[in-house]
Amino acid sequence: MNSNIGKGSMSTASSSAAWKAGDVVPDRFPAGLRVLVVDDDPTCLMILEKMLRTCLYEVTKCNRAETALSMLRENKNGFDIVISDVHMPDMDGFKLLEHIGLEMDLPVIMMSADDGKHVVMKGVTHGACDYLIKPVRIEALKNIWQHVVRKWKNEWKDFEQSGSVEEGDRQQKQSEDADYSSSANEGNWKSSKKRKDDEDETDERDDSSTLKKPRVVWSVELHQQFVAAVNQLGIDKAVPKKILELMNVPGLTRENVASHLQKYRLYLRRLSGVSQHQNSFMSHQEETFGPLSSLNGLDLQTLAATGQLPAESLATLQAAGLGRSTAKSGVPMALVDQRNIFSFENPKLRFGEGQQQHINGNNKQINLLHGIPMTMEPKQLVGLHHTAQSIGNVNMQVTSHGAQSGQNNSLLMQMGQPQSRGHILNDATVGHAPRLLSSMGQPILSNGIAANVSTRNRIPENIRAPGYNPVSQASSMLNFPMNHASELPGNILPLGSTPGMSSLTSKGTFQEDVNSEIKGSGGFMPSYDIFNDLNQHKPQSWELQNVSMTSDASQRSNSLQGNLDLTQSVLVQQGISSGQMNGQNRSAAVVSKAMCSAGDFSEQRNAQNVNQHFNTLLVDNTIRVKSEIVADVSPANLFPDHFGQEDLMSALLKQQEGIAPAENEFDFDGYSMDNIPE
Amino acid sequence: MERNPMRRQLAVMRQSLFDQGYLDEQFVQLEELQDDANPNFVEEVVTLYYRDSARLILNVEQALERKPFDFNKLDGYMHQFKGSSSSIGAKKVKAESTLFREYCKSGNGEGCMRTFQQLKKEYATLRKKLEAYFQLARQAGPMETACHPK
Numbered sequence: 001m002n003s004n005i006g007k008g009s010m011s012t013a014s015s016s017a018a019w020k021a022g023d024v025v026p027d028r029f030p031a032g033l034r035v036l037v038v039d040d041d042p043t044c045l046m047i048l049e050k051m052l053r054t055c056l057y058e059v060t061k062c063n064r065a066e067t068a069l070s071m072l073r074e075n076k077n078g079f080d081i082v083i084s085d086v087h088m089p090d091m092d093g094f095k096l097l098e099h100i101g102l103e104m105d106l107p108v109i110m111m112s113a114d115d116g117k118h119v120v121m122k123g124v125t126h127g128a129c130d131y132l133i134k135p136v137r138i139e140a141l142k143n144i145w146q147h148v149v150r151k152w153k154n155e156w157k158d159f160e161q162s163g164s165v166e167e168g169d170r171q172q173k174q175s176e177d178a179d180y181s182s183s184a185n186e187g188n189w190k191s192s193k194k195r196k197d198d199e200d201e202t203d204e205r206d207d208s209s210t211l212k213k214p215r216v217v218w219s220v221e222l223h224q225q226f227v228a229a230v231n232q233l234g235i236d237k238a239v240p241k242k243i244l245e246l247m248n249v250p251g252l253t254r255e256n257v258a259s260h261l262q263k264y265r266l267y268l269r270r271l272s273g274v275s276q277h278q279n280s281f282m283s284h285q286e287e288t289f290g291p292l293s294s295l296n297g298l299d300l301q302t303l304a305a306t307g308q309l310p311a312e313s314l315a316t317l318q319a320a321g322l323g324r325s326t327a328k329s330g331v332p333m334a335l336v337d338q339r340n341i342f343s344f345e346n347p348k349l350r351f352g353e354g355q356q357q358h359i360n361g362n363n364k365q366i367n368l369l370h371g372i373p374m375t376m377e378p379k380q381l382v383g384l385h386h387t388a389q390s391i392g393n394v395n396m397q398v399t400s401h402g403a404q405s406g407q408n409n410s411l412l413m414q415m416g417q418p419q420s421r422g423h424i425l426n427d428a429t430v431g432h433a434p435r436l437l438s439s440m441g442q443p444i445l446s447n448g449i450a451a452n453v454s455t456r457n458r459i460p461e462n463i464r465a466p467g468y469n470p471v472s473q474a475s476s477m478l479n480f481p482m483n484h485a486s487e488l489p490g491n492i493l494p495l496g497s498t499p500g501m502s503s504l505t506s507k508g509t510f511q512e513d514v515n516s517e518i519k520g521s522g523g524f525m526p527s528y529d530i531f532n533d534l535n536q537h538k539p540q541s542w543e544l545q546n547v548s549m550t551s552d553a554s555q556r557s558n559s560l561q562g563n564l565d566l567t568q569s570v571l572v573q574q575g576i577s578s579g580q581m582n583g584q585n586r587s588a589a590v591v592s593k594a595m596c597s598a599g600d601f602s603e604q605r606n607a608q609n610v611n612q613h614f615n616t617l618l619v620d621n622t623i624r625v626k627s628e629i630v631a632d633v634s635p636a637n638l639f640p641d642h643f644g645q646e647d648l649m650s651a652l653l654k655q656q657e658g659i660a661p662a663e664n665e666f667d668f669d670g671y672s673m674d675n676i677p678e
Numbered sequence: 679m680e681r682n683p684m685r686r687q688l689a690v691m692r693q694s695l696f697d698q699g700y701l702d703e704q705f706v707q708l709e710e711l712q713d714d715a716n717p718n719f720v721e722e723v724v725t726l727y728y729r730d731s732a733r734l735i736l737n738v739e740q741a742l743e744r745k746p747f748d749f750n751k752l753d754g755y756m757h758q759f760k761g762s763s764s765s766i767g768a769k770k771v772k773a774e775s776t777l778f779r780e781y782c783k784s785g786n787g788e789g790c791m792r793t794f795q796q797l798k799k800e801y802a803t804l805r806k807k808l809e810a811y812f813q814l815a816r817q818a819g820p821m822e823t824a825c826h827p828k
Contacts, residue, residue, distance in 0.1 A: 043727040043762040050711045050719060087757060113761035135704045135765040138711070 030145030031056035034078060038068040038096065039085040039111070044134065048083070051138040065091035072104050076265065079106060080148045083132075086112035086119060094126045101127045102240055102258035107147040111136060216256040225249065226260060235268070684818035691811055700804050705767030721812045727766050728805055734759045735798065742791060752790060753782040770800040 035057045039045045045061050052059040060079070062068040065088050072079060082100055086093035097108045110123040113134040123131040129147040132140050218226070229246035230238040240258035247257070695701045705720075712719040738755050741748060760775040774797035781789030 041758060041762050041765075042730050043723060044765045046723055046726055047708065047711070047765050050716065051707075054711060085761075087754070087761075113757060113764055134761050135707075135767070137704075137707055 030148075033057045033145050033148060034060070034080045035083060035144070036060045036062060036068060036071065036079045036081075037083045038062045038065055038088070038093075040064065040088045040090075041085065044085070044111075044136075048136060048141075051136070051141050054138060055142050057141075064088070065093070065096045069096060069099055072100060072106070076104060076262075076269075079104075081107045081109065081144055083109045083111060083144070086110055086114060086123070094122055097123075097126045097128055102255060103262065105259050105262045107151050109144060109147065216252065216260075218260055222247075222249065222252075223260075226257070226264070230261070230264065235265075684814065688811070688814050688818045691814060695807060695811065699769050700807060701767045702769040702772075703767065704764060708766060721815070724766055724808055724812070727762055727768075731759055731762055731801070734762075735801065738794060742794060747787045747790065749782045749785055749790075753779055756782065768801075768804055771797065771804060774800055 035052050037045065037048050037052065037059060039048065039061075040063050042063065045063060049059050049061045060071070062071060065084070068082070068084070069091075072082070084093050084096055088096075093110055093112075097110060100106055100108050107129040108127070109130040109132060110128040111132045111134055112119060115133045120131050129150075130144070216222075225247045226243065229243045232246060233239075233242055238261065240254045240261055243261060244252060244254050244257045696705075708720045708723055716722070734755050738752060738759070741752050741755065756775050756778050760772055760779065763771045763775060774793055778790055778793040778797060781787075781793055
């Protein structure tokens, strides 16, 4: 992948402009589709079961609606589709349909001997994705998989759209989807669910509900409100109705909340290492990302414009961003976003704060990007931005704008090598995002992110994104990138403050991915190292800085550790004005350390402090990155097989250990991002 | 082979069930589901049907003994009965239950009672015929493939 800088070459997904089901579903599909069939008539139930088995589906039969509901609740991702009779003694079929739609967001097919128009219409209005008249023929059952796939597709689309996806993005996303779905299928049907699902996820209701409702964009604020409500109620007791009441947002429907809740749960699961239905996740993320992605796009452009980013690096970035994010961009964004949003309340806050704080400084950076005609999609740009910011961009920005926060300057200076940076940026951003996202809890994403991160490693900044602390929870990986990202943009800090520390564990993994991805890009190697290094231990910016400082690509590539040290020294040498740099370095070290400590949350906290600044940047970057990163995430990663994460984590961990000892010096908990003068 | 005459007899019996309208295409669907893993699938399903539908028949009987008729309840029972009957391809039985429901909807108690008697008759006839069919099928040995009526 790395070697393919060109657009589309990066993404693991089959690059295709349109989302093709063929890309998504594995050959085995629809075999193994997990169907839950509910009917109080034992004769029908027996026949349906046999028919579905003949279609090679995995069938679970149930003669009571209540039983079915509890089955679904217990095993949220255990089924792909539900077929239910309309008339049942203990519960009306439409009621069950409603419940399922709200709580699990699964496609539901209604069945009945009744073929009266009004009954069929009822099915439609209640959101059934199909209505079968009894007696059901096997031919009718053979195609029910289409409803599952359609839902995935819609969720992907939503995901993309939320991130201001451009056509390019969409393509990438789609290919990403393809990969994503494929991997899900390959991994297991369970993972693909959700969505699943999702995946999702996103058009949550589109598939199941015939009524098109205006899409709700889950902005950061809205999501914060949501999470606050959920926390207040207690995650176990949080029901859409109550959440809705607590949120008290006009125009928000219970359905919106329900589908969002589903995604959120998936995200949380992902954080705790459980694969979640990617669908839901994806769609969810989409929402969160929406608002943030815009920045990313700008960043890249600015960078490009300023000319700071050498065309090459820019291309690389783009390629990386595009390539990686192509498919996953949608996902990474979501992930990242989600991560930030979901994982912690804090992160969100940080975003805001950080953003504001950083805005001043970051703005400059952003401005830089503006000028740059980035082909990368917004998401990617974000990622890039981050990376760039942290790494090379900073330099760029500094140079071009000169004014950019001192940090930037220092960063830029350090970056020195726009090329690598560009790559780094791309990678970093990209990588970050996905990683960050993944940590969010989306199993898929995290994997993907991790993957992306790898590619993004270039942009250690992204990972650093301090704002991402929240991520640290589940997938440190994600956090990792995030932290970096955030740090870089505004400050070198991202390194230190990166909440990603906690994501260290993930980082390890991430790094691996990054490495692998970076390898391709040759030139990126250095960045990769840096990135990994950064991610793991040091704030990405560090590495970049080091690199630039030393202007020694080899150096960078050699070892992150070295970079770290270098960075620190270099930074100092460079006379990095921003205390941040130093602070960052420190934090970076700390971060790295934290990272090593495998996702220590405390780090996140630290990172948070630092991240405040970065948050703003990070958020944007991360988000973008995420989307991008996700894209990169290889299908395998996407799917909640965890393996991706785990691999990454281990990789990261390994790297961490190898990384500069400086990290060890720092106490993770003491990760004093605070020290970093922001 | 000895089996041939029996198989042929079985095929004739089967065809007449379709020709006389006792069974419809849905029955073929069941036959197609039968395979080596479930060699007696059709018979098992039909047995299950008779066991379950007997309960419904009884419910309707009892409901018809209570005056005035609770047409909603009656319709509900018949809806279920119609569903399972149609899933095994019991054509005549299904037709009777549809008619019964029409009477329920129009509140025609007389029509309901009359139709119900007819339904019970068809239900019993089909059961006898299918039992004979399955018995012969067991003697004749496994069927090769299901053939569509006509």
